Amino acid sequence: MRYTQQDFEGVLEFVEALYGHRGLEDFADRTMRSLAKIIPAERIIYGDFDIERQAAKLSLQPSIIKDHGAVDAALTGLERRFGSHPLYQYYLQVRDGRAQRATRVMTKSRFQQYSESDEFVRQLGGKYQMGIFFPAGPTVVTAILLTRSERDFSERERALLNMIYPHLVQAFRNTASLTRLHRDVDDLFEKLEGPTSSVIVLSGSGCVKRWTTQARTWIAQYCSTPFPAGQDRLPECFAEWYRRQLALVAEKTLSPSPRDPLVVEKNNRQLFVQLIPDHFRDEHLLLLSEKCSGSSWSSLADYGLTPRELEVLAWVTKGKTNGEIAQILGMSARTVQKHLEHVYQKLGVETRTTATVRALRMLGTQ
Secondary structure, three states: OOOOHHHHHHHHHHHHHHHHOOHHHHHHHHHHHHHHOOOOEEEEEEEEEEEOEEEEEEEEEEEOOOHHHHHHHHHHHHHHHHHHHHHHHHHHHOOOOOEEEHHOOHHHHHHHHHHHHHHHHHHOOOEEEEEEEHHHHHEEEEEEEHHHHHHOOOOHHHHHHHHHHHHHHHHHHHHHHHHHHHHHHHHHHHHOOOEEEEEEOOOOOOOEEEEEEEHHHHHHHHHOOOOOOEEEEEOHHHHHHHHHHHHHHHOOOOOOOOOOOOOEEEEEEEEEEEEEOOOOOEEEEEEEEEEEOHHHHHHHHHHEEEEEEHHHHHHOOOOOOOHHHHHOOOOOOHHHHHHHHHHHHHHOOOHHHHHHHHHHHHHOOO
């Protein structure tokens, strides 16, 4: 099989385009546009087939076609009958998602019958088809079909599609993983953002990618140096610590260990800053939490409270539920309740509300 210089350049451009973008929302459009530059096709269909529901959701390029009504009807029909599509049925039999041509997986008589009876073929002229498939989830298969009306796809074109197939699958997985990670960061913001905690996302160079008003306020309150003019970087007192932490992490890449948090005190309160590095995405998290100074809380030890009971009580005073405290401290909700019962007994109270009021009064905050 001989390839031209144009073939190799097209494949390289395709791979660079796939790996160079991170958004899953436009992955289908980017894939179809890039494929059209390598393998001429009148139509390219991209979509997912839900095996359990036996339902497909497909999109098509080119999107600008004279008769949109005919296109919509043909695509809807293809979605409705996708489970019986010859190329998909062949994929189910061989479990190999690499490129196949419809004329190769069907006999001549069956192909002729399919061409004459299939609604999509008749309405859009997609007589000759070539497709690839790969799992997009436990019960979802992604399909990409290329169609032409006048001539079949060649073995050279099938080989080209197979050449980029593993890169296409890997790029999809990478993009899907990054999308999930971004959702995880969003969830982290939602869970940790509150009166006593916040999150900052930084690049390795120290550029702030994301932070909240509360995080900025805390940094300004606890830092003695002003914000840089660009407003997208930490003040030097925090930035210097951040650079040192990243350097320490880099020194122990093979055996990373948790770093001690930065603790800044002001007005009998403390700001704790913990680094969670993520070099893969170049998105390093700073977890911020504010609390009363440890010396104040330690004074409650005079009532016989253990360090763990003090931790539980501290989170109770911040309005956390037993389940939330269990998640924060890495214990079961039942264990949290046991600690609380001991706290009630030692402080001479009966409810978490009275325990909160008593603790805050003893700390001098009420």
